[in-house]
Amino acid sequence: MAKGYRGVPRDQLYLLPPDMRDWLPEGHPVWLVIEVVKDHLDTSAFHAFRRTGGAGAAGYDPDMLITLLVWAYANGVRSSRRIEQLCRTDAAFLVICAGNHPDHVTIARFRGQCAAAMADLFAQVLGLCARLGMGRLGVVALDGTKVAANASKSANRSLARLRELAREAVAEHAAADAAEDAAHGAGRRGDEVPPGVASPQSRAGKKARAERIGRALAEMEAEEKAAADAARAGQAARAGTFRARKAAGQRTGPAPAGAGAELVQERVDAAIAAQQARIDDWNARDAADRAAGGPGLSKRTRPKSPASEYCRVRRAEARRDAARERDAARDAARAREQDEHPRSRNITDPDSRLMPVRGGGFIQGYNTQNLTSQDGLIIATEVTTTTGDVTWLEPMLAKAAAAAEYITARQPPRPASQHSETSPDNRTSPDSRTSPDSETSQDSETSTDSAARCRCGTCGTCLIGLLLADAGYKSEHNMTCPGPDRLIATGKHRDLEKKARHPDAPAGPGEPDGPATTAMTERLRTEEGITAYRQRGHIAETPHASIKHNLHFRQFSLRSLPEATGEWHLITSVHNILKAITTGHLTTQALTAL
Numbered sequence: 001m002a003k004g005y006r007g008v009p010r011d012q013l014y015l016l017p018p019d020m021r022d023w024l025p026e027g028h029p030v031w032l033v034i035e036v037v038k039d040h041l042d043t044s045a046f047h048a049f050r051r052t053g054g055a056g057a058a059g060y061d062p063d064m065l066i067t068l069l070v071w072a073y074a075n076g077v078r079s080s081r082r083i084e085q086l087c088r089t090d091a092a093f094l095v096i097c098a099g100n101h102p103d104h105v106t107i108a109r110f111r112g113q114c115a116a117a118m119a120d121l122f123a124q125v126l127g128l129c130a131r132l133g134m135g136r137l138g139v140v141a142l143d144g145t146k147v148a149a150n151a152s153k154s155a156n157r158s159l160a161r162l163r164e165l166a167r168e169a170v171a172e173h174a175a176a177d178a179a180e181d182a183a184h185g186a187g188r189r190g191d192e193v194p195p196g197v198a199s200p201q202s203r204a205g206k207k208a209r210a211e212r213i214g215r216a217l218a219e220m221e222a223e224e225k226a227a228a229d230a231a232r233a234g235q236a237a238r239a240g241t242f243r244a245r246k247a248a249g250q251r252t253g254p255a256p257a258g259a260g261a262e263l264v265q266e267r268v269d270a271a272i273a274a275q276q277a278r279i280d281d282w283n284a285r286d287a288a289d290r291a292a293g294g295p296g297l298s299k300r301t302r303p304k305s306p307a308s309e310y311c312r313v314r315r316a317e318a319r320r321d322a323a324r325e326r327d328a329a330r331d332a333a334r335a336r337e338q339d340e341h342p343r344s345r346n347i348t349d350p351d352s353r354l355m356p357v358r359g360g361g362f363i364q365g366y367n368t369q370n371l372t373s374q375d376g377l378i379i380a381t382e383v384t385t386t387t388g389d390v391t392w393l394e395p396m397l398a399k400a401a402a403a404a405e406y407i408t409a410r411q412p413p414r415p416a417s418q419h420s421e422t423s424p425d426n427r428t429s430p431d432s433r434t435s436p437d438s439e440t441s442q443d444s445e446t447s448t449d450s451a452a453r454c455r456c457g458t459c460g461t462c463l464i465g466l467l468l469a470d471a472g473y474k475s476e477h478n479m480t481c482p483g484p485d486r487l488i489a490t491g492k493h494r495d496l497e498k499k500a501r502h503p504d505a506p507a508g509p510g511e512p513d514g515p516a517t518t519a520m521t522e523r524l525r526t527e528e529g530i531t532a533y534r535q536r537g538h539i540a541e542t543p544h545a546s547i548k549h550n551l552h553f554r555q556f557s558l559r560s561l562p563e564a565t566g567e568w569h570l571i572t573s574v575h576n577i578l579k580a581i582t583t584g585h586l587t588t589q590a591l592t593a594l
Contacts, residue, residue: 027588029581030071030092035591036577037067041124045117049110060102065110066121068096073574076552080104080111112558115566122381122569125576126403129377130410131594132585136374137404138465139532141540142396143372144389144472145548148365148555149352149564156344156354156364157216209347216345223343261323268316276307351561353385366556366564370572371400372539376579378572379403383565389472397467397483404463468536479516487533490521547575 046062084104086093286297371380380399464484471489580586
C-alpha cells in the first residue's frame with residue numbers, strides 16, 4: 001500500500017495532493033520544518049497521548065499537529081482559533097495539515113495534553129542542532145526573563161479571602177446538590193436535565209474554579225505553617241546558643257529577638273527557686289534545732305521576703321514584662337505589615353507569582369532561566385516561580401553540564417582548518433582575540449583559563465569555557481560553587497569599566513564585602529574581564545528579544561507550572577529551529593547528509 005505522511009496509509013490520513021507541493025517554493029522554511037519533524041525527530045512521546053480505536057471520527061496525526069504548533073509559534077500565532085482559521089486560508093498551514101483542518105478544540109487539547117512531552121522535543125531539537133554543527137560552548141551566558149502568565153493580577157486573593165471563597169464554594173455545592181435532589185429525587189442520577197438546572201459545562205467550570213481555590217488555599221496554609229515552624233526552629237536555635245554561651249561564662253549580649261521573654265522567664269523561675277531554697281533550708285535547720293531542744297534559729301537570720309516578693313524576682317519579672325511588651329509590639333507591627341501587604345495566591349493560575357519587572361511595577365507570571373551558547377542556541381532552560389535569579393545559578397550549572405555533554409557527543413568532528421584565525425567561522429572579526437564569535441578565543445584562551453580555574457574537582461578542563469551572568473546572580477556561594485569558570489557582575493558593568501579607567505575614583509556605596517566577590521570585582525576591572533563580559537548582553541539578551549519581539553511570545557497560553565514549562569520548551573525549541581535556519585545550518589542538503 002502506498003505511504004503518505006510519515007508512513008500513514010494513503011487511504012487513511014493526511015495526504016498531500018501533488019498539486020499542493022506547487023503552492024510554495026522548494027526553499028520555503030515550512031518544508032524544512034515538515035522534514036525535521038517527519039524524518040529527524042522521534043515523536044513517540046506525542047503518539048503516546050493519541051487515542052486509537054473506538055467510536056468517533058478519525059483522529060489527527062500527532063506529527064502533523066506538532067508541526068502545526070511549531071510553525072504557528074514560529075510565526076507568532078498562539079491562539080488555537082487563529083491557527084484553525086489559518087489552516088483554511090494560509091498556504092503554509094494548508095501544506096502542513098494537508099487539507100485536513102483540525103478545529104481549535106483539537107489543537108488546544110493536544111497542546112495541553114502534550115506539555116510533558118515538550119521537554120523531549122526540546123532535547124531532540126538541541127541534538128539535531130548539534131549534529132548540524134551548532135552549539136559553541138566557548139562562552140555561554142545565563143539570564144532570566146519574566147513572562148506573563150495566563151492570569152490577571154486582579155485574581156490574587158489573600159489567605160483570609162481564600163478561606164472565605166472556599167466556604168462559599170462548599171455552600172454553593174451543597175445548594176446545588178439540594179437543588180438536584182429536589183429536581184430529580186434523592187438517589188437518582190438525573191441523566192435528563194430539566195430546564196433551569198445548570199448545564200454540565202457550567203458545573204464543570206465551577207468545579208474547576210473550586211479546585212483551584214482549594215489548591216491555592218492549601219498551598220498558602222502549608223506555606224504559613226512552614227514559615228511558622230521555621231521561625232520557631234530559628235528562635236529555639238538562637239535561644240539555645242544564648243544559653244550555651246551564658247553557661248560557658250561568655251558574653252551574651254541582649255537576648256535574641258522573639259526569645260527574650262522566654263529567657264527572662266527562666267531567670268524569674270531561677271530567682272524564685274533560689275529564694276525558696278533558702279527559705280526551705282532555714283526552716284529545716286530551725287526545725288532540727290528545736291527538735292534537739294534548742295531555742296531555734298534567730299529570726300534575724302530568716303529570709304525576710306517570700307519567694308514571690310523577693311527583690312531579685314521582682315526585677316526579673318519587670319524585665320520579663322518589658323520583653324513581652326517588645327514581642328507584642330513586634331507581632332503587632334508584623335500583623336500590620338501583613339494587612340497592608342498580604343501574601344496572596346492567584347485563583348486563575350495558583351502556580352504563577354507577582355514578578356517585579358524592569359521600570360517598576362509587577363506582572364503576574366513566571367521567571368524563566370535560559371542558558372545560551374555562543375552561537376545563540378538555548379541549550380538549557382527552566383521555568384521558575386521565584387522572583388529572583390540568585391538561587392538558580394547552581395541548578396542551571398548542572399543543566400549546563402548535562403547539555404554540554406549531550407551536545408559534544410553529537411557534534412560532528414571539526415576540521416583542523418576551522419581552528420585557525422583565518423577560518424570561515426572567524427571571518428566576522430579581523431581580531432580574533434576580541435571577537436565574540438572567535439573560535440580561537442574559544443579553543444585557546446578560554447580553555448586555558450578554565451583549566452586554571454576549573455572547580456569541578458574531577459576534570460582538568462570543563463566542556464564550557466566561560467559562563468557569564470549579570471548581577472542578579474551575585475553571591476559568595478555562586479562565585480565559589482563547583483562548575484566552569486565564570487564572570488558574574490558585581491554591579492553595573494559601566495561602573496566597573498569606569499573604575500577600571502579611573503582606579504583612584506572613590507568606591508561606590510555598593511562595594512562588595514566577601515572575598516570571592518571582591519576578587520570577582522577586581523577581575524571584571526581588568527582589560528581581559530571587560531572584553532569577556534561585554535559578550536554577555538549579545539549572547540544572553542538576544543534570544544529573549546527574539547522570543548518576545550519577533551515571535552510575539554509575551555504571555556503563556558497554558559496555566560499551571562507544568563503546562564507553562566511545556567509551552568516554554570516548545571517556544572525555545574522553535575527559537576533553536578529558526579536559529580538553525582537563519583544561520584544556514586539547517587538546509588535540505590544538511591538534513592540529507594545526516
